[in-house]
Amino acid sequence: MILMIPLAYNLRNLTVRLSTTIAAAGGLALVVFVFASVMMLSNGIKKTLGRSAQPDVAIVMRKGSDAELSSGIEETQVGLILAGREVKKQPNGQPDGVGEVSLVILLDKLGADGVSNVAIRGVPDNVMTFRRDVKIVDGRAAQPGTDEVIIGKAIRGRFKGLDLGQTFEMRKNRPAKVVGVFSDGGSSFESEIWGDLNTIRSSFGREGMVSSVRARLQDPTQLDSFKLRIEQDPQLGLLVMREAEYYEKQSAGTSLFITAMGVMIAIFFSIGAMIGAMITMHASIANRQREIGTLRALGFSRLSILTSFLIESMALSLLGGAVGAIAALGMGFVRFSTMNFASWSEIVFTFEPTPGILLSAMLLAAVMGLVGGFFPAVRAARMNPILAMRGA
């Protein structure tokens, strides 16, 4: 059995040289903070777009287009698509599906310089029954067939003209008026403007066209037969995807970019912080030569010295890691707004933590402590007790 050096010995040691402990743990905390924040952001992007998808909905776009923005479907085909037997019916007998037009418009940012693309969607009258989670949280619903629009709550107040009662220009002398604000459980629709399908189409010269058709299926398993029937019709030239799959693709580029950036930063940063921990441990071991010699003389084995110092450096790094992770959780209150590469439009995200992210952040801290503490601990374990006690 290995004789263990009491944990309290290590913990007290950390408090003896407080400023050094704080500096080393602070460096580690910053690394963990950056790492966890970036992962939370990347997760936030995936989640925000993922929440836009309903599990039993299929999206139909023109073959070859990879986003609603570049897709176009003739109005006459919409009825054909929705007439399929796989498509669910609404209580009034109408098919439960929507043909929508999706575009982006440039609006002036508020609180920051420049303009950005905001997604604008022309929606049919039954959109609220189709997307059941959408709720008007302020103002009222837009009157069908008018220039009234409603806006997602995430972009409210972020752009010029995007607040209750304000207007923005879709085309000359035809201002669109914001009459309501809606929520959709934190999905990317909350970063969109919704207006009447026909108004939007005529304002942008897209008469007789929609960008995409979404259909609620009787049952999610019927996607294959729905897909087969539509994709095999050469006259249509269309493409069918599960809505979840579509939004996964929409978030892939941006979230991959942010993850890659974050991992690269974390690697460089952690090398720096690891060396910081190493310096601290080396110094604390050099200062405790006599103590280590005494411990060895008392009968503690090399292994227990090694373990003891590894524990000390792990305690140091976990302390830093915990501070960093908690600080990163605080980022949950920050809203991050950027352009999504796939949809070319501004989407507001939040930093969303998961247990997995917090765990891997702590793991990163532990690894930094382990690697940073290893060589100093080996040095301590290899000390000759007699020489060490003499302080040579």
Added chain:
Amino acid sequence: MNLITVAARNALRNKFRTTLTVVGAAVAVLAFIMLRTVLSAWNVAADYAAKDRLGTRHKVSFVLPLPKKYIDTVRAVPGIKQACYSNWFGAKNPKNDNDFFASIAIDPTCLDVYDEMLIEPDQKAAWLADRKGAIVGDVLAKKLGVKVGDRVTLTGTIYPGDWQFTVDGIYKAARKSVDRSQFMFHWEYLNESIPERRRDKIGWITSRIDDPTKGAAISAEIDRIFDEKDVQTATMSERSMNLSFMAMLSAILTALNIVSVIILLIMMMILGNTIAMGVRERTREYGVLRAVGFSPRHIGIFIVGEAVTVGLLSGLVGVALSYPIVELGMGRFLEENMGSMFPYFRIEPTTMILAVLLTVGLSTIAAIFPAYQASKLSVTDALRRVA
């Protein structure tokens, strides 16, 4: 030997610790340089924008087209030397869906308007005579594995179907902001191949003006003319256009800026830690120095001098590391694979100088507090102190 040299030599007392500190801080410098280079590479498009070029697009949205006849109106505006039009085509390489590159249908005069794209005269002539011809950037040509005379098939995302092209020319860049991964072909070929309804529409107009100082006035004049028409326009200098594109990504840029400040904080903690440790171990020596007649100021100079030496060393090592890693490794990779976003990924000389200055500055700041404390200590206290 003067005091500064003594201070500098103090850094060699604990060679192992100094080495670790320099390596740690140098890695931080490397990370800092990497982040700043990402930021400066992002700005290249705006920094090197042509001063005599204007862009005209649809006022409401960049996805909406302009009527083709607008080009004639723009060409007639006084002060406009040349103007050409283009359409974003949005092609995909059927062999690799994830390759992103710009594919644009252009009016032939665009080659004169964008004169920073260098192309051999015989290749240019061949392209002008070939309806299905294409001109490809050298980086993209390498990636697609094509040479002059090869046939290429691309899939259209906005204009559906498979499109056949012949590569007639490969252009090189005369300026570092040029995206060397563009695929350009005749606008006429596009226009005659698409349904009637979509024809005779252009994405944007690029014009060159005689006098760069009159850019704002000419832009206003163009927009004024079209203000009365069905489709209104927004005209601005190439620089403003590039800047407004970057503003869309401003949140990411801000985040990178914040992260680059955090790395400086980490670096300061590494340096400060080492300095504080050194001071603590040598407190008795400072007492001896004071006892033999050195003033508190001298003690301060010793400590700060040592910190500056370590900081300078870290900065220089960091810069030396960053050149092969950031410029030769990452830079080459990004230029070849993400050319449309980072056409020119190199470390700016100012970034290197800034990195070294900041490292020295931060190590000085990190040393000030321990130096102040050590110099305030009374001789007897210092002598009594046990490290």
